[in-house]
Amino acid sequence: MDVFGSFALMLALVAGVYAAAAGISGIISRKTLLLKSASNAGMAVFILVTLAVASLEYLFFTDNFSMMYVVEHSNRALPAAYKFASLWAGQEGSLLFWSWLLSIYAFFVLFLNRRKHPELMPYVGVVLACVQIFFLILNNFVASPFGVIGTVAAAGSGGAHLVAQPDGKGLNPLLQYPEMVIHPPILYLGYTGFTVPFAFAMAALLGRYPGEKWIHITRRWTMIAWTFQSAGILLGAHWAYAVLGWGGYWGWDPVENASLLPWITGTAFLHSVMMQEKRGMMKVWNIWLVFTTFMLCILGTLLTRSGVVASVHAFAQSSIGSWFTTFLCIVFAVCLFVYIRNRDYLRSDNQLDSLVSRESSFLFNNLVLLAACFAVFWGTLFPVFSEWFTNNRISVGPPFFNKVNIPIALFLLLLTGVGPLLAWRRTSMDSLWRNFAWPLAGGVVAGIAAFAGGARSPYAVICWILSVFVGLTITSEFYRGARVIAGRGNTNLVDGAVQLTLRNTRRYGGYIIHLGMVLVFVGISGQAFNQDVQSDMGVGSKIAIGPYTLVCQNFDQVANQNFQSDRATLEVFRNGKSEMMMYPERRFFLASQVTETMVAIRSSALRDLYVVYAGRSPDTGRPVIHAYINPLVKWIWFGGLIVVLGTLLAMVPNQQPVIALRAVPEISGAARAGTPVSVLAKGPNLHD
């Protein structure tokens, strides 16, 4: 099966090279048959890489310990779900997984558009094939997952037998958690997904594709990748929170930051793309945002796999970094060359009329997002720059990122409330006041209430003021629209809000995403009120934290074939009343000989009680329990879910509104005077 997998991968590379070569020849010679053949070869890559992935999974499930990758990342006692997840546990497998996801995207792009956009698709196919070729070269020649441990000569026959280990070293215990089965695939779908908008943008520029159709397609694919990236980042944060046992969910680790960078530029693109769609502006900006997002995905992969920066999440240090650096340089050079050659194609159709307008808010929004992106990028790579320039390596840890990024994030939150309520082209002060007076008053009241309630962290109070402000601006938008629809259709406000949303899913889906982000911000602000206490405990010992008292009832051991665990049984009292039992554990994984914590979490809307079995005190020999109160953490996960749902909603096509038009006998001067100009200009669908 290893030979079969290797062979499939090699064939995939051949098919990829053919897809690129035939695509380029087809574009030059304008031969339709050649282009069709290139497209088919592009789709064949998917089938071949799928076969390679299936053979590697087969090797895992049959415990084939003659394969190096299987030995390193699996063992006989490993549960089936984790054997499946072992595919992406190491460098080689995860690169194969990356190729597979990319081939899935390429397959769908080529298949769904096989009869559409004949001037655009050949270029798209070539760009996708070129990216696939790079990853398939790595899969075949640099980091093949089908390497064997070794062979021994078979006596008499002149052949050779594979050497096999009796058992594997097991999967990294940190990955033996249900979320780790879904977090990497979702995040990788985000990373690889950004290749598609890159391919469309590059294709539009290369082919000087007329009109703005390509930007609609690019936006849709960016939204898909962005959704996966958002969900992947949140799942990763939740995994860190539930598994790593340090009481937090985001540590500003280089690998975490690497996933945030393309997400930020992708977010900037999803906002600025509206400028191009509505007003034909910011075309150069948009194309470079798409290029940058793709390059940041490659940079993220480089950081994760090269050992350039120290990270607990990184794969083993290897020479693969030089391949990614070279690829990144080539991509940048190609982007720059193609842009310079075709820059006149990206000329803006319109100009900005006023600083108080939707356009300028998008400009600021993009500027702030890029400032955040740069701050994260700079902090992540600064140790490397420092070493280059001063020969001294330094660390850039969470305090730096918090100091730099919190003010930027709060400004962004403010723009989230302000931007959507500004009109295109120009907004009068009257309208500004009308839209913002109540939300602003609500925000100020929330701030006063928070301060009166004892909140003294300035960032947290500002965050709450802005969150209430943004929440109210969004609610008022829904309310105003729903009231009009409810009035016209004799229906209630909720029904009106649903109809309103379905009529313009993109706009109201966007508001829902903003609402989700507000919840995430509120959740993050809870960090300002974290508490923790650590104490060694015997049976009957108590520790108090917040409104809870933890009483140790028992310490015991649990064992199965995969791990052995030291477990505490804690009874949690609140106001003297027993509320629940919690069981924090420390597990010793037999195959990998590694110990990890299993945190016990009791989550509510207000706060999480987070309990870690931290080890044994060297002085007393008694188990040490570390308990945390983490306020509002649940809001982050709930907000993240709202963000994802909002994005999915924004991708649903608009439902056409049913509007009964009154008869207009003649468009005379008088009748014209009574007809709203917006209707004359745009037809009945005011929101499209």
Added chain:
Amino acid sequence: MIDRRTIAKLRRSRSIRVAAVFFLLLPALAGAARGQSSDRAKRVGGKLLCVCGCNQILTACNHVGCTYSHGMLQEVDDRVARNEPDDLTIQAFVQEYGATVLAEPENTGFNRAAWIMPVVLPLLGLALVWIVVRRWRERSQLVPAAGVSPEMLARARRETDGRNDE
């Protein structure tokens, strides 16, 4: 064919083996942990990183089997208990572990760039946006809107004001 007695015997011996392995591994399983630090010690610990490579704040590192954090935290506690100034404690750690122990770059020499650039670059970006916007506005004032009278434009603005499409 294996009889019941043999099966029971095998099960007993397996249980004994598992128990033996478990107790042998108990020290590894248990790890080492420490008691509560004072608020000041936590504050000082918050300015340092654990040097085990986890990239976490010293007070947040609870990696099982981390051979650094326990000793480092103990040292912070001791120095704080001796009422040593925070700066001196931090400098002592820098002497011992190098500059990588600091959780954030010092605002001196080249490292000052770490703090300056995230402020300077957005400001430059803002200036650039300002220049671009001004140029756009100047251009839009020079080009009259074709086919639309100023009255019509004013009316359209009145009617669409506050009605925000995407």
